[in-house]
Amino acid sequence: MSRTYVGMPAFPRAAAQATGDATLRANLRRATHTIRARRAQAVAELTDWEELRAAAAAIKDRTLRHLDHYLTRLEENVTRAGGTVHWAADADEANRIVTGLVRATGESEVVKVKSMTTQETGLNTALEKAGIRAYETDLAELIVQLADDLPSHILVPAIHRGRGEIRDIFRDRMGDWGRPAPEGLTDRPADLAEAARLHLREKFLAAKVGISGANFLVAETGTAVVVESEGNGRMCLTLPETLISVVGIEKVVPAWRDLEVFLQLLPRSSTAERMNPYTSLWTGTTDDDGPRAFHLVLLDNGRTDALADHVGRQALRCIRCSACLNVCPVYERAGGHAYGSPYPGPIGAILTPQLRGPASALEESLPFASTLCGACYEVCPVAIDIPEVLLHLRERVAEGGEVTVRGVRTRVRPAKRRSVERAAMGAAGWTFDHPWALRRAQRLAGRARRLRPRRLPGPLGAWTDSRELPEVPAESFRDWWSRTRGNAG
Amino acid sequence: MSGGTSRERVLGRVRRALADVPRYERPHDHLVPRDYRLAHGTRTPAEAAALLAANLTDYRAVVHRTEAAGLPALVARLLGRRGARRVVVPPGLPDDCLAKELLAAAAVEVVGDSPALTARALDGVDSVVTGCALAIAETGTVVLDAGPGQGRRALTLVPDHHVCVVRVPDQVVDSVPQALARLAPHRPLTWISGPSATSDIELDRVEGVHGPRTLEVVLVEGSGPR
Structure with missing residues (x-):
């Protein structure tokens, strides 16, 4: 049912196939160019962007250099607030923990917020093997799931699909997963969004278990943060009785105050908005509001290997924008x-x-x-x-x-x-x-x-061992030509 | 809790990976330059309210302004225009008398919050009227912290129409840093910047997916009765 990335060909071969696909290239080009321009505009609104960026890098580096300290503080504070912390050394262990937690509730269906970590661990496949059906609720993830496809973008996983394709996927596949698409569904984005709303409503209202990731975890307070747009995140984080969040160990930030940096940088970098429509912050559990049980699964799965590489370590700063x-x-x-x-x-x-x-x-x-x-x-x-x-x-x-x-x-x-x-x-x-x-x-x-x-x-290197590298000219021939058309010396 | 050995394994790997960090280095020895601004510009309270209104509108929230005395009538009008029949109001709604006046002014059934009001029951409610903890001018955001007049998170999530009352100027801050400084981390927080939206189809923004598809924000000038 759910596909995985296992056994993918090396990049050049896979890329050669993709570049031959004219529709895919057109979709990607249009989408990336649109968001590029909008992002530049959103960033230009903040005169202190570079200072925010410097602070963000330094906060992440501080965290990474003392990750053991911040992880244990986080664990302490999540536990104090009524949550339960689990540690998973690799993907299989994370999947085992989550499967066990879902089984313990007696449920066989879960609703999911888009989460990179559970994509990484292949959680849906693991749940499926255990007889548990996971419903993806992010619109793009829903498209990908219904089409038995794979995400192709961090933020817009179905960026490779055009509206006509999405209409066909909804029309042909929604019925297999729940409420079918409305009769005569058009390819207008608003109608497609409405179809998703109707299709998932029943799942949200009935859900007993929600599964999410998190954008940030605050060590000092034990707070988890999820940034989203559609409200499917709020549904999954608020309505179920049990919430399970699978989060990479590098997502921790030291202090509450640090969020002031990331909550300014992330929305503008990712969706080019001053602020995304919904941000949820929760600390453990709250009486009479939201899930009664909160499980945080901290995932390593190679992150400590990256941490051990002094140059490569900086990749762990990534906030997935x-x-x-x-x-x-x-x-x-x-x-x-x-x-x-x-x-x-x-x-x-x-x-x-x-x-x-x-x-x-x-x-x-x-x-x-x-x-x-x-x-x-x-x-x-x-x-x-x-x-x-x-x-x-x-x-x-x-x-x-x-x-x-x-x-x-x-x-x-x-x-x-x-x-x-x-x-x-x-x-x-x-x-x-x-x-x-x-x-x-x-x-x-x-x-x-x-x-x-x-x-x-x-x-x-072997080539330069016996040769001097040629000087790099100040100006390329192409630039010189377009500037002078050969008329100047 | 589970996997005590995995906990030790992960933390052990972290410590081995950080062998290059000097033993004497404490977390705060790695400096964080905070040269960014705590607010982008200085504004009068009126300017902050105007910016809040403009940014909310930019992200397709509907903004209304009123004096405190006109609040019940305005909210009643918004509910009436919407055709709302059943409206949920959390305990301690902005101004104590608002719920009562609302009852009188609008021909709606006001549903109080109770444990019996499940998500499914909320799905049969047309509108929700709440206050907020604060609002952020620079980003066009209202923040709910489940305090008085805001209720559980589900109340402002399941109904399709959310009317949120913001007291101007005392609930309006300029910026994200100012907002975080005023919020309590242990409370469940929901930051709302316009109605729910998606850009998942060809990066074309569509308002209204799973959260309330209509967000109306009422800026109330003057403190009014509390």
């Missing part, structure tokens, strides 16, 4: 599925290989799924230097090196020379095929020429 996807030229063409995990785009290219370890050709190829144009770093609200981490991971693929896998330090051997060259040449070929990307890469190189290395990183 998806701004980096929306500006990425590679994502725009390849689409989310090519990244083979719930985390697509630039952040996925550095997060997935670190969470999963160097497991397969997919993880090895992901750090090469970039032109290093730097747009992702520029928009990142927590200032993750994605190009820096990409280069670091590429070097490790090429030359081998230390890596922590499930808490155990190991050495990876260098990838076969040929496969690295193929990946690198693939990226270069792509850049040369896309004039604007080349333009951008050249400008970036021009700007950074003072930082020009003597030795190329990664597999290309």
